[in-house]
Amino acid sequence: MTFDYDLFVIGGGSGGVRAARLAAGLGVRTAIAEEYRFGGTCVIRGCVPKKLFVYASELGHAIDDARGFGWTVTGKSFDWKTLIANKDAEIERLSKLYSGGVRAAGGTVILDRAELLDAHTVRLVKERRTVTAERILIATGGHPFIPDIPGRELGITSNEAFHLDKLPERIVIVGGGYIAVEFAGIFHGLGVEVELLYRGGEILRGFDHDLRHTLTETMRAQGIAVTCNTEPAAIEKTGDRLTVMTTRGGHISCDTIMFATGRRPNTVGLGLQKLGVKCGWNGRIMVDDWYRSSIPSIYAVGDVTDRVNLTPVAIRDGVAFIEANYKNNPKPADLAFLPTAVFSQPEIGTVGYTEEQAREMFRGVDIYKSRFRPMKNTLSGRPERMLMKLVVDAESDKVLGAHILGPDAAEMAQLLAVSLRLGARKADFDATIALHPTAAEELVTMREKWQPLST
Numbered sequence: 111m112t113f114d115y116d117l118f119v120i121g122g123g124s125g126g127v128r129a130a131r132l133a134a135g136l137g138v139r140t141a142i143a144e145e146y147r148f149g150g151t152c153v154i155r156g157c158v159p160k161k162l163f164v165y166a167s168e169l170g171h172a173i174d175d176a177r178g179f180g181w182t183v184t185g186k187s188f189d190w191k192t193l194i195a196n197k198d199a200e201i202e203r204l205s206k207l208y209s210g211g212v213r214a215a216g217g218t219v220i221l222d223r224a225e226l227l228d229a230h231t232v233r234l235v236k237e238r239r240t241v242t243a244e245r246i247l248i249a250t251g252g253h254p255f256i257p258d259i260p261g262r263e264l265g266i267t268s269n270e271a272f273h274l275d276k277l278p279e280r281i282v283i284v285g286g287g288y289i290a291v292e293f294a295g296i297f298h299g300l301g302v303e304v305e306l307l308y309r310g311g312e313i314l315r316g317f318d319h320d321l322r323h324t325l326t327e328t329m330r331a332q333g334i335a336v337t338c339n340t341e342p343a344a345i346e347k348t349g350d351r352l353t354v355m356t357t358r359g360g361h362i363s364c365d366t367i368m369f370a371t372g373r374r375p376n377t378v379g380l381g382l383q384k385l386g387v388k389c390g391w392n393g394r395i396m397v398d399d400w401y402r403s404s405i406p407s408i409y410a411v412g413d414v415t416d417r418v419n420l421t422p423v424a425i426r427d428g429v430a431f432i433e434a435n436y437k438n439n440p441k442p443a444d445l446a447f448l449p450t451a452v453f454s455q456p457e458i459g460t461v462g463y464t465e466e467q468a469r470e471m472f473r474g475v476d477i478y479k480s481r482f483r484p485m486k487n488t489l490s491g492r493p494e495r496m497l498m499k500l501v502v503d504a505e506s507d508k509v510l511g512a513h514i515l516g517p518d519a520a521e522m523a524q525l526l527a528v529s530l531r532l533g534a535r536k537a538d539f540d541a542t543i544a545l546h547p548t549a550a551e552e553l554v555t556m557r558e559k560w561q562p563l564s565t
């Protein structure tokens with residue numbers, strides 16, 4: 111049987127574009143369809159615009175901090191429309207690089223929605239035509255989920271937060287995950303009054319408890335209202351104002367409510383059910399180690415498989431899919447010691463086991479912790495302290511986890527991930543000479559095991 115293409119990729123985000131570009135570069139006859147904008151969530155309405163917003167927000171604090179270093183800053187003001195316009199221009203540039211990269215490698219780029227008709231056929235919705243392929247790779251990502259409460263249509267999600275006509279005056283952000291926490295910091299830094307509502311007991315479930323606790327305290331001290339164990343029950347609109355009724359009987363007035371209450375895989379309407387592609391409870395495509403779904407010619411990578419929903423993982427999936435299927439090198443993506451960050455203010459950088467996980471999995475665990483005021487915060491008068499924590503296997507001396515809250519934490523976590531993957535021991539950290547004066551030197555100068563106060 112002959113096909114129009116060897117590989118048809120649905121979704122022009124991080125995972126799909128990487129797979130399509132690599133395949134085309136190998137001479138595989140490849141096409142990729144994107145229904146919205148090339149670059150996907152990460153470039154268009156995720157990591158990239160978010161980080162640009164974080165920079166904008168932090169610069170406001172930096173102007174205040176400069177005073178302690180002798181600068182006189184007058185006439186500080188912020189223009190939301192300038193930020194949006196400059197961000198959009200940068201995203202347009204990146205989006206073109208994504209589609210251009212596939213084209214340059216020899217792939218066919220299609221701007222259309224694609225749906226599956228059968229195990230080898232795709233329907234292009236706007237173009238009203240079908241194409242066939244030996245293999246189909248689904249890389250359609252995910253979308254924000256809003257809970258089903260009265261007035262939910264009055265809320266926005268991170269998608270809309272990147273395009274608001276004007277900066278809110280008072281925003282309620284619902285959720286306790288990294289997106290909620292990051293946007294709370296962004297809006298607060300831009301001068302917006304922020305209240306974070308989270309149904310759980312403490313924000314950032316799954317992160318080390320010291321990070322969670324210290325960040326919550328810091329956010330509160332900065333003036334962000336962090337309210338846990340509650341969530342919106344209903345939202346009402348009167349004029350320009352919204353009233354959020356909470357499950358604890360509270361009424362909060364605001365002009366914007368943003369839901370960061372999880373994401374769902376983009377599989378609705380793709381034609382998966384009719385084909386018998388096995389999906390999970392939330393629609394995620396179930397795949398094996400080689401990204402193959404229950405239908406042998408259909409594969410999936412990235413957020414649509416809802417495993418670890420991060421850009422570098424989607425990209426690694428795309429690479430591993432190509433290696434396994436076109437280079438005879440089947441090797442599943444190795445996610446051990448995956449570093450992650452939360453671009454909160456101050457930011458979090460973390461890699462490896464949390465203290466809680468390590469205590470469950472290892473017989474003896476030693477903890478090393480340091481809390482200190484970073485040098486930059488002395489003259490600026492900023493009271494925030496930095497937290498560094500190492501989780502060590504008492505038996506082997508291997509460093510199992512490193513957790514940092516403070517400036518440049520994410521940059522440190524990226525490099526720490528290399529050491530932890532190599533099996534670095536606490537003794538290796540101790541033997542490494544400090545780089546002075548830095549905050550990171552604390553990582554190699556912590557000598558005292560942390561003892562809980564009760565022992």
Ligand SMILES: Cc1cc2nc3c(=O)[nH]c(=O)nc-3n(C[C@H](O)[C@H](O)[C@H](O)COP(=O)(O)OP(=O)(O)OC[C@H]3O[C@@H](n4cnc5c(N)ncnc54)[C@H](O)[C@@H]3O)c2cc1C
Pocket residue numbers: 120121122123124125126143144145146147148149150151152153155156157158160222223224225249250251252268289376380411412413414419420421422424
């Ligand atoms: C606000 C926010 C901040 C984030 N920050 C970070 C971060 O700091 N670091 C990090 O690592 N990750 C971050 N992420 C997660 C990251 O963006 C995703 O993990 C990553 O983009 C997943 O890549 P993907 O290729 O699986 O899917 P996506 O990038 O979502 O791409 C899927 C593409 O498929 C298209 N599509 C969907 N259905 C069809 C169809 N039927 N036909 C054609 N096209 C279709 C979509 O339009 C989309 O462009 C963030 C996400 C959000 C929402």
